[in-house]
Amino acid sequence: MFLIIGYVIILAASVGTYAVHGSLAALFVPMEYLAIVGLTIGGLVAGNSPKNVKAAFGALPALFKGSPYNKTFYIELLAMLFEILAKVRKEGLMSIEGDIENPESSPIFSKYPAFLHDHHAVEFLCDYLRMMVGGNLNAFELENLMDIEIETHHAEAHAPAHIWSKTGDATPAFGIVVAVMGVVNVMGSVGEPPAVLGKMIGGALVGTFLGILVSYGFVAPIASQLEQKVEEGGKIYQCMKVVLLASMSGYAPQVAVEFGRKVLFAGDRPGFTELEEEIKSRKK
Numbered sequence: 001m002f003l004i005i006g007y008v009i010i011l012a013a014s015v016g017t018y019a020v021h022g023s024l025a026a027l028f029v030p031m032e033y034l035a036i037v038g039l040t041i042g043g044l045v046a047g048n049s050p051k052n053v054k055a056a057f058g059a060l061p062a063l064f065k066g067s068p069y070n071k072t073f074y075i076e077l078l079a080m081l082f083e084i085l086a087k088v089r090k091e092g093l094m095s096i097e098g099d100i101e102n103p104e105s106s107p108i109f110s111k112y113p114a115f116l117h118d119h120h121a122v123e124f125l126c127d128y129l130r131m132m133v134g135g136n137l138n139a140f141e142l143e144n145l146m147d148i149e150i151e152t153h154h155a156e157a158h159a160p161a162h163i164w165s166k167t168g169d170a171t172p173a174f175g176i177v178v179a180v181m182g183v184v185n186v187m188g189s190v191g192e193p194p195a196v197l198g199k200m201i202g203g204a205l206v207g208t209f210l211g212i213l214v215s216y217g218f219v220a221p222i223a224s225q226l227e228q229k230v231e232e233g234g235k236i237y238q239c240m241k242v243v244l245l246a247s248m249s250g251y252a253p254q255v256a257v258e259f260g261r262k263v264l265f266a267g268d269r270p271g272f273t274e275l276e277e278e279i280k281s282r283k284k
Helices: 003-019 032-045 050-058 061-066 073-092 092-099 117-133 141-186 194-248 253-262 270-284
Strands: none
Touching: 003 061, 003 194, 032 050, 032 141, 032 194, 050 061, 050 141, 050 270, 073 092, 073 194, 073 253, 073 270, 092 117, 117 141, 117 194, 141 194, 194 253, 253 270
């Protein structure tokens, strides 16, 4: 939603203010638009592997959706982690083996559909709970493995934002290419009347205008939004990591989930009392 609002403001501030003292018809040069869009998409495709191209375009629908990682989500996540750790503390690690092997039918996970819908997060949590059940890794080894996986996930998630950022950086240069092509066309028509030449020169300059506008007004915001969504989505893994490690270090479930609460962004972090009341209400 905010992306669309931003685009409207950008168009109003650029094209709208120009329309006050200029003619919008002068900006309507279809071939210039086609060339800029074609060069931009062509540069993106040529500079990336098929996998990354697919990821770059596949990430676009997420721009028009709100982030699922809000305070309500994290309250449920921490309450779920508490419930799992409380069961482990009371009945032993083997008591959760059925939950982690088949989380979709787990009595614990099924109470938290928002988390269960995030397949990557479910896989991350179940994998490390499974390692804890196996008892083959100590806390230091598990933390190192978690860091490597989170770093790998982070790098992969950043790929679409990085691609769009590089594409935006190249778009002004494509605008110059289109403008130069227009100037070459003007040079071949020097015998035409001044009014005709003026129109042709104006059309050539539209290419430069479009290159800069598309780059900083449209492509750069896409990269920025994707970057922010990656940062928001990465917090869930850090939260689960510190909770599990705190539990392995011997802390009680109440204290372990407090570790997880502390790593969250201030706007998404539930209060201590808020989380405590949620846990108590679920116990009842």
